[in-house]
Amino acid sequence: MAGSAVLVRVGRWLRVLRGAARAQYQLTLGNIEDLRPIIGMPLGALISVGVLVHSGRSDLASYGLVAATLMTIGQMGLFVASEIVFQERNGQTLELLVASPTDLGLVLGGRVTVLTALGLAGMVESWLLVRLVFGLSLAIYHPWLLLLTLSATSLAAAGTAMLTAALFSFGRQVRTLQNAVNGPFYLLGGVLVPTVFLPSWLQTLSPAVYFYWSANLLRAAFRPEAPSTPVYGLFMIALLAVLAAAIGALVLRRMIHHLRREGTLGLS
Amino acid sequence: MLAIETKGLSRSYASGNEGKSLLALDDVSLQVEQGEVRGLLGPNGAGKTTLVKILSTVLLPSGGRASILGEDVVQNTRAVRSKIGIVFGGDRGLYNNLTARQNLEYWAALYDVPAKETKLRIDRLLARVGLTERASQRVSGYSRGMKQRLHLARGLVAGARVLFLDEPTMGMDPMAARDFRQIVHDLRGEGCTVLLTTHDMREAEALCDKVALIDRGKLLAVEKPAELARYVAKYERIDVEGASETLLATLRTHGGVATVNRAPQGDGHRIELADGAAHRSILALLVETGVTSITTSRPSLEEVYVHLIGDRGLEV
Amino acid sequence: MSWSRVYRHGLAVGAADFRDFWSLKSWLFGWMLRILTNAFAWVLLGRVLGSHDRQSFLLVGNAVAVGATSALWASNACTWARYDGTHPLLVIAPSGLAAATLGRTSIWPVNGIATSIATFLVLTLAFGYRLTVHAALAAFPLVVLVCASTFGFALFMGAVVGRWTRLRNLALDVSGTLLMAFCGVAVPSSFWPAPMNAAVQFLPLTHGLLAIRGVLNDAGVGVVLRQASLEAVVGASWLVLALALMQRMAERGRADGSIELVV
Numbered sequence: 001m002a003g004s005a006v007l008v009r010v011g012r013w014l015r016v017l018r019g020a021a022r023a024q025y026q027l028t029l030g031n032i033e034d035l036r037p038i039i040g041m042p043l044g045a046l047i048s049v050g051v052l053v054h055s056g057r058s059d060l061a062s063y064g065l066v067a068a069t070l071m072t073i074g075q076m077g078l079f080v081a082s083e084i085v086f087q088e089r090n091g092q093t094l095e096l097l098v099a100s101p102t103d104l105g106l107v108l109g110g111r112v113t114v115l116t117a118l119g120l121a122g123m124v125e126s127w128l129l130v131r132l133v134f135g136l137s138l139a140i141y142h143p144w145l146l147l148l149t150l151s152a153t154s155l156a157a158a159g160t161a162m163l164t165a166a167l168f169s170f171g172r173q174v175r176t177l178q179n180a181v182n183g184p185f186y187l188l189g190g191v192l193v194p195t196v197f198l199p200s201w202l203q204t205l206s207p208a209v210y211f212y213w214s215a216n217l218l219r220a221a222f223r224p225e226a227p228s229t230p231v232y233g234l235f236m237i238a239l240l241a242v243l244a245a246a247i248g249a250l251v252l253r254r255m256i257h258h259l260r261r262e263g264t265l266g267l268s
Numbered sequence: 269m270l271a272i273e274t275k276g277l278s279r280s281y282a283s284g285n286e287g288k289s290l291l292a293l294d295d296v297s298l299q300v301e302q303g304e305v306r307g308l309l310g311p312n313g314a315g316k317t318t319l320v321k322i323l324s325t326v327l328l329p330s331g332g333r334a335s336i337l338g339e340d341v342v343q344n345t346r347a348v349r350s351k352i353g354i355v356f357g358g359d360r361g362l363y364n365n366l367t368a369r370q371n372l373e374y375w376a377a378l379y380d381v382p383a384k385e386t387k388l389r390i391d392r393l394l395a396r397v398g399l400t401e402r403a404s405q406r407v408s409g410y411s412r413g414m415k416q417r418l419h420l421a422r423g424l425v426a427g428a429r430v431l432f433l434d435e436p437t438m439g440m441d442p443m444a445a446r447d448f449r450q451i452v453h454d455l456r457g458e459g460c461t462v463l464l465t466t467h468d469m470r471e472a473e474a475l476c477d478k479v480a481l482i483d484r485g486k487l488l489a490v491e492k493p494a495e496l497a498r499y500v501a502k503y504e505r506i507d508v509e510g511a512s513e514t515l516l517a518t519l520r521t522h523g524g525v526a527t528v529n530r531a532p533q534g535d536g537h538r539i540e541l542a543d544g545a546a547h548r549s550i551l552a553l554l555v556e557t558g559v560t561s562i563t564t565s566r567p568s569l570e571e572v573y574v575h576l577i578g579d580r581g582l583e584v
Numbered sequence: 585m586s587w588s589r590v591y592r593h594g595l596a597v598g599a600a601d602f603r604d605f606w607s608l609k610s611w612l613f614g615w616m617l618r619i620l621t622n623a624f625a626w627v628l629l630g631r632v633l634g635s636h637d638r639q640s641f642l643l644v645g646n647a648v649a650v651g652a653t654s655a656l657w658a659s660n661a662c663t664w665a666r667y668d669g670t671h672p673l674l675v676i677a678p679s680g681l682a683a684a685t686l687g688r689t690s691i692w693p694v695n696g697i698a699t700s701i702a703t704f705l706v707l708t709l710a711f712g713y714r715l716t717v718h719a720a721l722a723a724f725p726l727v728v729l730v731c732a733s734t735f736g737f738a739l740f741m742g743a744v745v746g747r748w749t750r751l752r753n754l755a756l757d758v759s760g761t762l763l764m765a766f767c768g769v770a771v772p773s774s775f776w777p778a779p780m781n782a783a784v785q786f787l788p789l790t791h792g793l794l795a796i797r798g799v800l801n802d803a804g805v806g807v808v809l810r811q812a813s814l815e816a817v818v819g820a821s822w823l824v825l826a827l828a829l830m831q832r833m834a835e836r837g838r839a840d841g842s843i844e845l846v847v
Contacts, residue, residue, distance in 0.1 A: 012380055015377055015380060015383065016377055016378060016380070018377065019373065019374055019376070019377020019378060020374070020377065020378070022373070022374075022377075023363070023366065023370065023373070023374035023377075026365075026366050026370050027363060027365050027366060030365035030366070030406070031365050091360050091361070091362075091363075092356065092360035092361045093360070093361055093362070093363065095321075095324075095326045095354070095361075096354060096361055096375075096422075097378070098325070098326055099324045099325055099326050099349055099352065099354055100349055100375070100378045100379055100426075101346050101349040101350040101379065101380070102378040102379070102380070107378060260325075260326065260327055260328050261328050263279070263281060263318075263321070263327050265326050265327070266326075
């Protein structure tokens with residue numbers, strides 16, 4: 001009896017997630033603004049790989065590829081997905097969402113996951129760009145590691161987006177927060193330059209950023225030697241994903257309660 | 269069980285830097301029966317939307333209680349949400365980059381409409397609101413009237429038993445508004461309870477079983493539209509043509525007459541009564557003095573509204 | 585009709601736009617934090633390569649480029665009149681579009697100059713880059729020149745995307761990245777295939793950056809002045825093209841009904 005109730009509930013959650021994900025996919029495909037990171041960020045590989053090739057270090061070209069990929073996923077999470085709640089407030093659909101019997105956290109979770117998953121296109125585009133422009137065909141020595149890391153990173157970006165979407169829902173601070181978090185996130189995460197080149201006091205903060213684990217694992221996937229502690233790295237990405245999502249869901253709940261109390265769920 | 273019940277409901281907002289609070293709703297007690305269409309009339313800023321927001325669980329009250337079909341809107345929020353639907357007026361509240369069908373599919377998923385039923389239910393709703401032909405078109409290309417109909421379909425997708433319509437025909441052209449009202453009329457026949465906020469007096473008169481007048485957060489009156497007009501029976505009027513100046517002067521001093529002015533249309537005069545009981549004696553006087561063109565009428569709901577709330581015009 | 589008066593009023597609107605985006609606090613802790621951390625990453629790439637020269641090249645290139653890419657925001661700002669609903673009003677105003685648009689968008693190259701100077705200062709301190717007062721004073725007007733010439737290019741872009749405003753942000757992103765990739769910011773423009781190198785000679789930033797590098801590396805005055813002049817010509821040419829295109833688009837808008845009264 002209890003088991004079937006659980007099944008019913010899980011089934012319900014899955015339906016909501018699916019419905020939300022599908023709607024977000026439909027929304028995104030029709031909105032070039034949402035696709036900006038996917039189109040623009042991989043172009044950054046031209047700059048980073050250009051520097052490396054110009055300096056005679058084509059062997060490090062994967063650094064540029066990894067950076068472009070992670071920034072694409074990161075931008076989809078931090079800029080596109082994180083604005084969902086704010087956009088809903090603006091479009092007066094947040095009130096309708098709140099007035100529905102469904103859990104807003106589930107709806108948001110389904111929607112941000114689609115967006116960060118779309119960010120994975122950044123890897124494909126960057127790889128093709130590097131091939132086309134520099135004639136470099138970057139060999140993937142550990143494809144399973146690459147796939148698992150990309151998947152985990154996409155989920156971590158989604159989890160983080162749950163938190164940032166809740167924090168950014170107020171609007172006025174959106175831009176400031178987005179910009180304040182964006183650059184430091186990539187620097188601390190060693191997205192372009194491995195963190196060993198950062199001052200040691202900054203390096204201590206890096207493991208708290210999922211990019212740190214993702215960047216190291218992805219760079220390792222392009223090196224022939226066996227990667228060290230990949231399972232631990234993947235576990236850390238997953239842990240950070242779950243933590244961010246859980247905190248995000250909690251913050252969202254508090255935020256909505258606050259907005260209901262203040263009467264500012266809608267922006268008009 | 270009442271569909272909607274409020275007891276001493278109030279809501280205040282902090283106002284500006286002076287630390288004062290603005291009372292948007294002040295001790296509102298309301299009862300709406302199941303299957304009733306209740307109108308909520310009031311000027312801008314009267315508290316209509318605030319009331320709707322509290323009842324639809326989008327806003328928390330500052331005091332008092334409210335329930336929907338026996339479920340408290342604060343304590344049993346989820347239960348309330350599964351029973352209600354909201355329909356806004358205006359352009360917002362829809363995903364413009366999605367088609368009508370995609371919008372409804374999304375909300376159907378969020379309201380846990382079983383997957384097997386979703387398509388059929390959406391097809392029926394689209395047919396009901398007359399959007400079947402345009403169901404695969406993006407909402408951004410819809411007219412105001414079409415968007416409003418889609419709003420209604422969205423509000424009905426989960427089979428709501430209580431529907432809140434917040435200025436639903438705002439900005440619609442008369443034909444579109446008329447079609448919309450017909451749909452609401454049909455909903456009443458199906459047992460759906462509707463709380464409708466509106467400025468449109470004709471709409472309130474045409475659709476509502478009862479009308480609640482609200483102003484400055486307070487509930488002024490709740491009556492059937494015809495009964496409300498009788499509230500101000502003293503504002504009954506008699507339109508005459510061919511009355512002499514002497515007669516008009518006599519009427520102006522009559523105890524039962526409030527005003528005598530030029531009629532809004534034509535060459536005659538309008539006598540507004542101060543006391544419904546004077547109706548008979550004034551008619552007798554008119555007939556005695558040879559006036560033959562006499563028309564009597566009751567005030568429309570609009571005139572009741574203006575008299576009860578005051579002719580505030582653009583002032584909020 | 586006083587052109588300068590219209591420009592001044594446009595500038596006031598632009599300043600209000602800017603305040604809508606940034607307060608001092610958010611400019612420092614949002615905008616500049618993002619700019620600086622990105623610039624840090626690029627300069628650190630030089631450290632990965634183990635080359636002080638590469639590091640210096642990247643430092644100077646990025647410090648100047650952030651000014652240019654900030655000035656590119658003017659392209660976006662060109663389209664805001666369509667969102668305000670003021671575009672048709674400007675089209676039919678006796679003063680025309682140009683002066684008001686120039687005024688409104690001028691705040692962004694100013695932001696570029698401030699961004700570039702601040703970045704230069706922080707990076708030179710952080711990485712111990714040796715910058716003499718003489719070189720700094722000589723570089724400053726060249727930074728202004730780069731931001732001004734990029735502004736002309738940005739206005740041209742703004743006139744183009746005015747008809748397809750949904751593409752405005754994408755155009756900003758892509759053009760910024762391409763300028764950084766090909767105009768000598770991270771690698772010399774000569775690194776790229778000859779056709780590309782030839783094409784970027786007509787883009788802003790290319791010559792101005794060479795002039796600034798020349799000043800910082802004690803190249804001859806003649807070299808610096810030549811590059812600076814080329815940058816000025818490039819910028820002025822884009823500005824003239826932009827003004828002509830703006831007018832043409834306005835006329836076309838009247839003809840094809842694309843000027844909306846209701847937003």
